[in-house]
Amino acid sequence: MEAIHKKVGRNLQAIRKSRGLSLDNVAELTGVSKAMLGQIERGDSNPTISVLWRIVNGLSISFTTLIEEVKPEVTVVSPDESEPFMEADGAYRVHPLFSYNLRTKFESYMVVMDPGCDYGSEAHNDGVEEYIFVHEGELELWCDDESYRVPAGSSLHFSANRPHRYRNPGTDTAKFYTIIFYADAAARG
Template sequence: MEPIHKKVGRNLQAIRKSRGLSLDNVAELTGVSKAMLGQIERGDSNPTISVLWRIVGGLGISFTTLIEEADASVTVVSPDEVEPFVEEDGAYRAYPLFSYNLRTKFESYLVMLDPGSEHGAEPHNEGVEEYIFVHKGVLELRIGDEVYLAPAGSSVRFSANRPHRYVNPGAETAQFYTVIFYADAAARG
């Protein structure tokens, strides 16, 4: 397992370069010396928490961004390998396939909804969009007073800032993939 200060250094350098910033620029934004930033990026220094807070505050990033694992160039995820979120007495199962991260600004799930079942969702923040791809069965999507029927092979996109319900009116388990895109986070990123 990689030491945390090495992850911090690698991630700090990646963030700095992705924004086209020099060490001088980051020093100016954060109040941390250029020399210290260089040592952190090289993994030669194990910075204090207060130094890390100055860095994340100056760059406008979350603390955990500095300690995230590097993305693999290829990731294969099987629903059998992840624990689902289960609601509606087990009739609604959402398998998290890819978690939200700052680079992609989205998260995705495989959802299984038993026949005759439904699941309600609270409104998301303004600007959040949901993309649904129905693989098996039929999904009825209720957004406010509007009802949309999406059989297998259909896709739906909607602004998710209103209450919405997923309903399975069919005789077989509905299986669909959903991608939730956080547009506000993309604008801030």
């Protein structure tokens, strides 16, 4: 099992780089010296809990973000390996693919809709956007009393901070992939 200070160093460096911050920037935000931050990132130092708290408070992250396991660089997921969430008596099936995390600020799903299925979604928070890529069949999106038909091979993007509906107007199953991006979380990140 990897030493915890090595995980902390790798995670701190990944967070810093994902935000485009230098060691100087992180030192200013956290009150931890640039030299100490460099030692932590290299895994040369086993920081105290009080130093870790200064880092997480300065970067506005959770404590566990620094100690979580680093995900592999390549992750293969299959919708068949997850239990779908079902609505509309099973006619609307949502297969989770990638869960939300602080670094990416998005989550993604594969959605399968039976012919004629009509599913309404409540408004999401301000700043939430949806990106939809229709793989099979056809999708009709209703938003603000406007209808948008999206055939297989086409994509759609919209601000999801208002009620919207998904409908399969065709006679075949519709399958689409959706990415839900949390812009406000990205702005805070």
